[in-house]
Amino acid sequence: xxxxxxxxxxxxxxxxNQDFYYISEPLDEVQLYMLADxxxxxxxxxxxxxxAIQTAKSYIENNFQEINKDKDSIIQLVASxxxxxxxxxxxxxKESKELEGMGTTLEIxxxxxxxxxxxxxxxxxxxxxxxxxxxxLTQDHSYVQKLVxxxxxxxxxxxxxxxxxxxxxxxxxxxxxxxxVMVRGFQKxxxxxxxxxxxxxxxxxEEIYRLAKKDIEQAPKExxxxxxxxxxxxxxxxxxxxxx
Numbered sequence: 582x583x584x585x586x587x588x589x590x591x592x593x594x595x596x597x598n599q600d601f602y603y604i605s606e607p608l609d610e611v612q613l614y615m616l617a618d619x620x621x622x623x624x625x626x627x628x629x630x631x632x633a634i635q636t637a638k639s640y641i642e643n644n645f646q647e648i649n650k651d652k653d654s655i656i657q658l659v660a661s662x663x664x665x666x667x668x669x670x671x672x673x674x675k676e677s678k679e680l681e682g683m684g685t686t687l688e689i690x691x692x693x694x695x696x697x698x699x700x701x702x703x704x705x706x707x708x709x710x711x712x713x714x715x716x717x718l719t720q721d722h723s724y725v726q727k728l729v730x731x732x733x734x735x736x737x738x739x740x741x742x743x744x745x746x747x748x749x750x751x752x753x754x755x756x757x758x759x760x761x762v763m764v765r766g767f768q769k770x771x772x773x774x775x776x777x778x779x780x781x782x783x784x785x786x787e788e789i790y791r792l793a794k795k796d797i798e799q800a801p802k803e804x805x806x807x808x809x810x811x812x813x814x815x816x817x818x819x820x821x822x823x824x825x
Contacts, residue, residue: 583612583692587820588801592779593813599626599685600777600818603634611645612692613638614820618705618777620751621674621683629670629685629753636666637689637700650693656762659689659700663752663760667702670753684751687760688719688775690822692767701761702752706781708789709765710772715790718765722750745782772797773822776804779815783808797821 585605591598599619605612615634619626640662648654666687674680686703699707704721720726724747728734739745752758767773774793781789784807792800792807801819808817 582825583607583822584797584825585614585820585822586798586801587818588805589818590805590809590813590816592816593809595816597624597627598816599624599630600779600816601627601630601634602775602818602820603638604820604822611642613641614690614692614773614775614822616688616705616775616777616818616820617685617752618703618779618816618818619683619685620748621680625674625680625683626685628673628680629683632670632673633666633685633687633752636669637662637687640665641689641691652696652764655691655693655698656764659691659698660760660762663687663689663700663702663762664758667752667758668756671756674753682754684748684754686748686777687752690773690775692822695767695824697765697767697773699761699763699765701763702750702758703748704746705775705777708774708776708786709767710774710790710794711768712770715774715786715793717786718763719761722761723748746778767824769824771824773820774800775820775822777816777818779813779817780804780808780819782815783811783813783817793821797823 619630
């Protein structure tokens with residue numbers, strides 16, 4: 582059985598919450614968890630994140646019955662849903678001047694048969710807690726992450742880098758996007774934490790681990806409060822999922 586809890590908060594500085602999330606009802610056949618952090622002037626980011634999630638969700642739900650339920654087919658379904666969502670956001674952005682250049686991150690976690698099929702674009706993150714260890718499953722599609730990968734700067738230097746919000750890849754900014762897709766085990770007692778960078782830029786990883794491990798129901802609320810206490814410079818969204 583899977584339990585999930587979530588919270589989204591505008592933070593202390595922004596006027597609009599451009600984050601959006603979706604969590605499945607416990608009895609849905611397709612267990613689907615999604616998170617998006619929108620960007621773009623006016624209310625462009627708010628529109629981009631909402632469209633991305635609604636489009637990818639419909640795509641998966643409409644096509645899940647038709648596919649073989651093997652690993653490759655489900656991975657392909659998640660990837661296609663993100664490519665389709667990208668196209669819809671990209672086309673919407675061309676409709677008016679106000680929406681020009683809008684885009685969003687998108688995290689998808691489809692859970693089926695004790696496996697998590699994960700799709701990722703941008704710098705929102707998915708972590709998995711297993712026993713006493715928390716691992717980041719996604720790689721940020723950011724300029725700073727590229728510098729770390731190239732060995733130009735250290736992981737520690739990346740934390741306070743002035744260009745840490747510069748994305749190399751986002752959904753809806755170009756006609757085509759290539760999402761990262763992967764499959765990971767989701768065993769009994771495993772916990773997934775999905776979050777926007779409004780949480781991960783404000784709260785250390787060890788605190789995310791500690792609070793998610795302690796109480797999945799309270800964790801989203803407590804982590805949001807902590808992010809706000811530490812400055813709350815961005816919208817904060819967190820989804821915590823546990824295989825009970």
